[in-house]
Amino acid sequence: MRPCAFLLAFFSAFALGQNFPARPVRVVVPFPPGGGADALARIMAPKLTEIWKQQVIVENRPGASGHIGADFVAQSPADGHTLLMSSTASLTESNVSQFAPVTLVSASPYIVTAGPKLQVSSVLELIAVARANPGKLSFASSGTGAASHLSAELFKSMARVDLLHVPYKGTGPAVTDLLAGQVDLLFAPSQSVIQHVRAGKLKALAVTGAKRSETLPELPTVAESGLPGYEAVGWFGLLAPAATPQPLVRQLSIDANRVLSDSQTRARMQALGADPAGNTPEEVARFIRDDQAKWAKLMSEAGIKPEGS
Numbered sequence: 001m002r003p004c005a006f007l008l009a010f011f012s013a014f015a016l017g018q019n020f021p022a023r024p025v026r027v028v029v030p031f032p033p034g035g036g037a038d039a040l041a042r043i044m045a046p047k048l049t050e051i052w053k054q055q056v057i058v059e060n061r062p063g064a065s066g067h068i069g070a071d072f073v074a075q076s077p078a079d080g081h082t083l084l085m086s087s088t089a090s091l092t093e094s095n096v097s098q099f100a101p102v103t104l105v106s107a108s109p110y111i112v113t114a115g116p117k118l119q120v121s122s123v124l125e126l127i128a129v130a131r132a133n134p135g136k137l138s139f140a141s142s143g144t145g146a147a148s149h150l151s152a153e154l155f156k157s158m159a160r161v162d163l164l165h166v167p168y169k170g171t172g173p174a175v176t177d178l179l180a181g182q183v184d185l186l187f188a189p190s191q192s193v194i195q196h197v198r199a200g201k202l203k204a205l206a207v208t209g210a211k212r213s214e215t216l217p218e219l220p221t222v223a224e225s226g227l228p229g230y231e232a233v234g235w236f237g238l239l240a241p242a243a244t245p246q247p248l249v250r251q252l253s254i255d256a257n258r259v260l261s262d263s264q265t266r267a268r269m270q271a272l273g274a275d276p277a278g279n280t281p282e283e284v285a286r287f288i289r290d291d292q293a294k295w296a297k298l299m300s301e302a303g304i305k306p307e308g309s
Contacts, residue, residue: 020080020248024055027238029085030069032062034172035142036189036274040105040236041085043268047259058085062170065143066090074098078243080252086239089146091288093296099239100249101284103256104277106269107235109209110151110187111194112222113202117181123206123225126185130161138164139185140174145304148174150295151187151208151232153302155222158230178202189234190216190273208232215270235277235291237284246281253281 027045029038038060045056061069070090076082084090084099091099112123118137120126130137141149144167156163166183168174171192178186178193179201186193187208194216196202206222207213210231222230238256240249259265260278269276279287299305 020251021052021054023081024057025052025080026057026059026082027085028069028073028082029058029060030062030066030090031060031087031142032170032172033060034175034192035170036106036191036234037085037087037236038172039189039191039272040269040274043265044105044256044259047262047265048255051255051258065145065167067092067095070095070099073239074241076241078241078245080240080244080248082241083252084239086237087147088150088235088291088295089143091292092145093292096288096292098242100242100244100246101281101288102238102240102249102252103260103281104279104284104287105236105238105256105260106274106277107233107287108190108215108273108275109207109213109221110148110232110234111190111197111207111216111219111273112155112205113178113186113188113193113197114205115178115181115184115186115202118184118203120205121203123220123222123227126205127159127161127226130159130163134162135164137185138166138183139187140166140168140178140183141186142171142174143167143169145295145299147232147234148187148189150298150304151234152185153304154232154298155187155227155230157298157302158227187232189236191269194273208234213273214275215273235287237288249281 027041029041041058045058048056066089073084139152177183197204206225207219257278260276266276
């Protein structure tokens with residue numbers, strides 16, 4: 001690039017950042033209401049509204065395990081006014097290059113959650129029942145290739161059990177059928193099920209992280225409950241279209257991290273069992289690459305193809 005062209009691009013990006021936001025900002029959640037991404041976006045939106053002095057609107061665009069909403073954001077103007085609250089399922093090797101990572105919002109263990117009809121109270125009991133009834137216990141997910149799906153597939157592989165996968169178009173509908181006893185299990189983001197667990201409508205068996213969750217310390221890990229070495233986390237991150245100028249991406253990250261460090265925001269997230277994160281664009285990009293590599297290996301071994309691929 002010639003020096004004059006470089007300077008023009010730099011000052012154009014700087015001016016774009018200075019003018020942001022010029023209108024309301026949309027945070028697209030690529031899943032139906034009631035899921036983890038939706039809950040976190042709605043917690044962050046009021047605080048971002050305060051910082052930006054423009055309304056931040058949460059917009060649900062579900063379908064294809066998050067790919068419909070993700071594609072919409074990828075094709076939106078790269079000016080910071082349309083962002084994506086992404087998760088594991090929303091990104092694949094084929095579309096990750098279409099986004100500029102802004103910050104990690106939360107990387108929390110999922111909860112192994114049993115429905116009211118499943119008579120188990122621990123991971124060991126679950127494994128025993130599953131082995132005695134191969135293919136008869138069902139687990140819901142928010143879609144093929146979603147963290148709720150892959151964490152259960154990892155459990156199946158390590159525990160050597162046969163469970164029936166029932167994919168939904170989001171965590172919200174999956175939770176609804178779990179409550180109704182239509183499915184037996186859900187590896188769920190805490191913010192989607194914790195109120196039902198506390199109300200006694202669902203049973204929390206364990207968390208999927210390598211160590212106990214800071215927000216749910218009473219729950220054992222899957223690893224300490226009888227499946228050593230098991231570890232899976234569900235992450236949520238804020239992304240912008242790939243062509244968004246880096247100065248603007250960095251400003252978006254700074255502002256989002258201000259929200260994630262806010263005591264009220266952290267308290268609301270932790271009340272739902274979500275561990276607040278927050279980091280730089282470079283750090284979240286590295287995190288996403290490592291996470292994708294882990295799950296790509298599992299999907300290849302299990303012959304799983306994500307929706308939208």
